[in-house]
Amino acid sequence: MNPMFRGVLVVGFSAVAAATAWAQKPSNTVQEIERYRELLQDGNPAELWEARGEALWKEQRGPKHASLERCDIGLGPGVVKGAYTVLPRYFADTDKVQDLESRLVTCMGALQGISESDAKKVHFGNGPKKSVMEAVVAWITSESRGMKMNVSLDNPKEKEAYEIGKKMFFYRAGPHDFSCATCHSHDGLRIRLQDLPNLTNPRDAQRAYTTWPGYRVSQGEVRTMQHRIFDCYRQQRFPEPGYASDAVSALTMYLARNANGGTYNAPALKR
């Protein structure tokens, strides 16, 4: 799509989005999203994040004035195509299982000299306060479109991360006695009008996992799986999970592995 046209569409899109009070009217939201999907067809505002992310990947940044182009995100240094389909995975240099964001923090440190706290500082963008992470993740994930999820548990640390992630998924606590499983381990349920995927069942797990990151119509931002997990923990009345932490990598390992075989198709458009 021509970038001018795309820009106009995005502006129009957010204006209408703001006017229709998404949060209060989930019933309309579902229909409205369908309408916008048709309207936008193959033009998703996430494309703007993807373009910015590709530029950021190649840009010389940080104290070392280096780009991220030699970063190994799972298929060897510099390989982006298909890399998201094998994440999270074990990395020998850090001796850890890492998801994409965690890995990018590692590369920003090693290649660009950017400290961990600086790399994580603006982890979720908010209007003019833009997140480097969300953009780079949008671009990298877009390079796996159409490919099958293929997460390995061959390494013992990968197996361990999966088992820990599974325990986290079923861990009930807090004032509401909730776990992820409260909302995501039964077929065909919904909260208000929002369908709840059963993330223990391969069909729903594939559909959910392969459509993140997403451009969130309700927020006007591209959000990654990292943010989805953060926001579900908020609703779960838990404390805040650390951004790009080992705990989030483990939980993501459980979700990603359950989605194996699904065809990756994101950044998508989300409520």
Next chain:
Amino acid sequence: MEKTYQRMVLAAGLAVAVGMVGCAAMQETDKSGEEALTLMKKDFKSRGQATVDRLNQDDVQALCTKYSGDAALPPEEARRVEAAQMAHVKYPADGKLLGDWKAGEKVAQAGNGMQWSDNPSKPGGGNCYACHELTKAELSFGTIGPSLYHFGRNRGFTAESQKYAYGKVYNSEAFAACSSMPRFGAHGILTEQQIKDVVALLMDPHSPVNQ
């Protein structure tokens, strides 16, 4: 509110320490389970009212975590939890269980409370519509729990049904161990008055639930 909840967890923790550990299930150590908790304690941070001590489980939460996924809760464990939780149900001192159904409808609609994004000094909601159908006017309802439309009519407008409804909202685990429904009274999510109001929503013959 948060204080009530912390006290509850503390009390439950004490009870476990003092005498309830007879249950073998709880003593069994489970490697990945312990690793998961250690990792969460390392990586989760307190934010607002959602403090990290919320990661500590009471005995019900620990048991329900153990019997989740493919592991079914043994009936004798379920009865034990229900009996123990029943002892925590506190009925109103004035003996009145029914409040104002109009206020109850507001409590049923409100989804805020106890999240790090909520202001702890504002009253929280019950968010009943997230999981239940209640009235015909509200079409935006969830399906995690059963429909409560005509609850009073179906159960009969009796003192017993009122008592059941109050107890269920106060402490759901006393009636169905490992239910997905929160323990609104026992965990200080709702006040006594708010519970009376939602009970009126369920039980008042004039409430839209019973039209």
